Amino acid sequence: MVSDQLCRDWDALAMTIGPTPKLNMAGQVIPLGEPDNTNIPDHKKKFHVVWSGRALGIFYNWGLASAMVTGFSGSSHKSYIGLDNARAAWENGPINYEGTWTPPRSRAPVTTHLALTNPAGVYQDNDDDFVFPDVLGFPTHANPVHLPILPEDYRQLRTENPHIPSSPSSVGNTSILSTPSWMSSGTLSPSTVNSPDLTPILGHLSLGERFTDVDRDSSYTLVSNTGSHPSSTTYANPDAETSTVTPGPVNANSSTRNSQGFRGLLDKDRASKRVKGDPVFVVVRGEYPGVFFDHAIALRAGGRSAGMKVVSFKSLKVACLYFVQQYMAGNVGLPVFVVADEEEM
Structure with missing residues (x-):
């Protein structure tokens, strides 16, 4: 059982990520996060596709992807080897999807706690003349x-x-x-x-x-x-x-x-x-x-x-x-x- 507070932390993380999926100029999904292994090329890396979750798209590591789907009702995700395969899977949709799949457009994060307030933007003030400690x-x-x-x-x-x-x-x-x-x-x-x-x-x-x-x-x-x-x-x-x-x-x-x-x-x-x-x-x-x-x-x-x-x-x-x-x-x-x-x- 995932704790309520942990879900709130993941909600806040999704809100920090912002609208997803992230796309490049060619309209392809951009992977997010830190790669599990930076020493191997993208066609050999494992990627995690999230079709339904707090944030959507392709993720470099399971830690970040799991934070987007764990405790989220109706989440859908699967892992693939190679960026091209992951992008193809994103376009094709979940294997068990019924009907005609259309890749979602970029949308704001969906949280499990509707009352969650994003810390971003709650403090509007000038950054000048502020003193920081060492x-x-x-x-x-x-x-x-x-x-x-x-x-x-x-x-x-x-x-x-x-x-x-x-x-x-x-x-x-x-x-x-x-x-x-x-x-x-x-x-x-x-x-x-x-x-x-x-x-x-x-x-x-x-x-x-x-x-x-x-x-x-x-x-x-x-x-x-x-x-x-x-x-x-x-x-x-x-x-x-x-x-x-x-x-x-x-x-x-x-x-x-x-x-x-x-x-x-x-x-x-x-x-x-x-x-x-x-x-x-x-x-x-x-x-x-x-x-x-x-x-x-x-x-x-x-x-x-x-x-x-x-x-x-x-x-x-x-x-x-x-x-x-x-x-x-x-x-x-x-x-x-x-x-x-x-x-x-």
Whole structure:
């Protein structure tokens, strides 16, 4: 039995993905997610076709595909070897479909909880003059996840206006997703984030509280524990117009090959520009947690586990604050949630 909270997380993930299927200029379905194996060509990869689910289309990995169909009544999906075969199956429809199949047009996500509120867009505010803490100075994770990936401007020193601007009262509790009940029962890695010592301003920023609880006249400061990553407080300018992010492994046991491969993917995105109001994607649970401007990269950063959590916002300011809150609560990490194999569903 799939928990209600887990279904809500998957609903939010589908809403982050947005309208599906995604099509290229030729009208062909574009696969989504992180490939299970990047070292083999597409004609040898396994692809997962979802005809009916929270989001539709073709997915590179079963973790993301299963999140779109598990707990969704009437879901329909099947796995194929080779992208051409998967695209042909999408056009032909489910094997047991009765009647004439017509591939669905792009549509908005369908959720199992009609009352679910998408965090994206609930906070409309200017990204200027916002102060960020030095998240990279936080104690490292004990489990082999990577350091947070944040916009490059996040790291630049900023000493002017070192305080948080006022927040509109329209921000409600729905802007922060609740912590899944299964997170505290062994479905996440038992080695969690060591919380740093906090200044009083962040001491009350527990998960689910309103952003208006932040004192607008207080310095936004984090003090990390002494350890392998000492750091003084850093202020940054979030007027990030260039999507530049820098991943790094937490320890030597991290996969160097995977890090280099993902770094190469990010390098291709560095020339892109972000316009204020464009979505910002936060990977809370995934292979590369962090804040991303590119939708496809964020899904790949989520990895291949169904336990990934990716949330979208329209404000860089709120996206980064949300990530910090999740990090402080020990919710940022590598998911180990296991779902049934596709052949068992």
